[in-house]
Amino acid sequence: MLQTFTTWNNWLGKRMFYVVLSALLLGFNLSLPKSPVITKVAIGLFAYMTFVTALGTSFKEFIKVLNKPWTPLWMLFLIHGGAPIVAWIVGLIFYPHDPLMRLGFLISSSIPVAVTSIIWTSLTEGSVPLALVVVTLDTLVVPVILPTFFLLAVGQVIHIDYGDLVWRLLFMVTIPSVAGMLVNDFTKGRFADFSKSVGGFTSKAALFLVILLNAAMVASEINWNISLIKLLLVVLLLVVSGYFLGYLGSFAVKERRSDIISAMIYNVGMRNISFGSLLALAYFPPAVAVPITLAMIFQQPVAAVVSYLYKRYISRSPRLLAPNQAINKR
Numbered sequence: 001m002l003q004t005f006t007t008w009n010n011w012l013g014k015r016m017f018y019v020v021l022s023a024l025l026l027g028f029n030l031s032l033p034k035s036p037v038i039t040k041v042a043i044g045l046f047a048y049m050t051f052v053t054a055l056g057t058s059f060k061e062f063i064k065v066l067n068k069p070w071t072p073l074w075m076l077f078l079i080h081g082g083a084p085i086v087a088w089i090v091g092l093i094f095y096p097h098d099p100l101m102r103l104g105f106l107i108s109s110s111i112p113v114a115v116t117s118i119i120w121t122s123l124t125e126g127s128v129p130l131a132l133v134v135v136t137l138d139t140l141v142v143p144v145i146l147p148t149f150f151l152l153a154v155g156q157v158i159h160i161d162y163g164d165l166v167w168r169l170l171f172m173v174t175i176p177s178v179a180g181m182l183v184n185d186f187t188k189g190r191f192a193d194f195s196k197s198v199g200g201f202t203s204k205a206a207l208f209l210v211i212l213l214n215a216a217m218v219a220s221e222i223n224w225n226i227s228l229i230k231l232l233l234v235v236l237l238l239v240v241s242g243y244f245l246g247y248l249g250s251f252a253v254k255e256r257r258s259d260i261i262s263a264m265i266y267n268v269g270m271r272n273i274s275f276g277s278l279l280a281l282a283y284f285p286p287a288v289a290v291p292i293t294l295a296m297i298f299q300q301p302v303a304a305v306v307s308y309l310y311k312r313y314i315s316r317s318p319r320l321l322a323p324n325q326a327i328n329k330r
Contacts, residue, residue, distance in 0.1 A: 009200035017304035023208045027215025042213050045206040046172040052199040053122045054180025055191045061129040072133050078249045078268045083109040094234050104291040113138045114270035120303050126262025132177050134267045239298040243269035258314045
């Protein structure tokens with residue numbers, strides 16, 4: 001039975017683009033109303049995905065990453081420093097007379113790292129401990145960074161229930177991550193097969209449901225017409241630039257291995273768009289939330305395309321393989 005789930009898990013892993021695209025298409029056609037119940041379900045699914053991913057990671061490896069903080073700190077700089085600069089430049093080029101649209105771009109580039117970046121890092125055999133460290137650190141610094149950012153960019157301080165935000169991120173990332181790593185260490189890796197079979201398959205199913213629910217809840221906010229074509233192209237450009245910024249940033253890392261590159265690409269490139277949309281709608285005119293919401297259309301499909309391109313790139317650059325990946329390739 002485990003072998004069957006392993007086969008299904010591997011089959012889905014090679015077709016994540018279609019999994020993501022089908023979830024988005026179904027979600028946009030369902031058009032569900034925003035609901036606390038749906039939100040809680042999505043959070044629970046996130047927590048499960050994170051737990052399964054962490055089952056294949058040792059807590060000792062996580063601590064080892066913390067002992068070398070340069071790479072995580074560099075990634076946080078790219079996330080909250082480099083990405084907003086890119087968004088500001090893109091906004092000035094394409095929307096020089098539309099401050100609300102430019103503000104939307106800035107917000108989309110400054111919001112927290114997406115939890116799904118951990119999942120995609122795992123799917124590309126990247127450094128899950130590094131991804132976990134960055135997402136966890138980001139959870140801690142966001143309550144300080146976002147108010148400061150809005151003070152500088154908008155000229156006002158906004159008040160957000162950061163206690164609730166931090167708790168949700170802790171529940172989705174930190175708690176299940178620590179639990180998964182501790183289970184891995186205490187059982188001496190006995191659950192590794194579960195994470196590659198039943199757990200891997202069901203976590204991909206959970207990812208499908210999360211994308212579907214998020215897409216369904218924002219579907220009613222998007223008016224599909226010809227005027228959106230330019231905005232869609234600009235949003236796509238911003239999404240792609242985020243992943244590319246992570247790749248470029250990897251050249252500054254001393255130990256530039258494939259697992260590090262993967263974590264940097266997805267951590268720097270992916271954002272918690274659901275939070276960004278809610279933030280914009282709560283404190284700014286609706287126009288500010290439009291580019292943020294539209295980013296949901298592209299983020300996951302582009303992540304799947306990046307996964308495909310990244311695997312081809314690594315297959316042609318064996319010198320970048322991490323030691324454990326090199327063993328698996330033999």
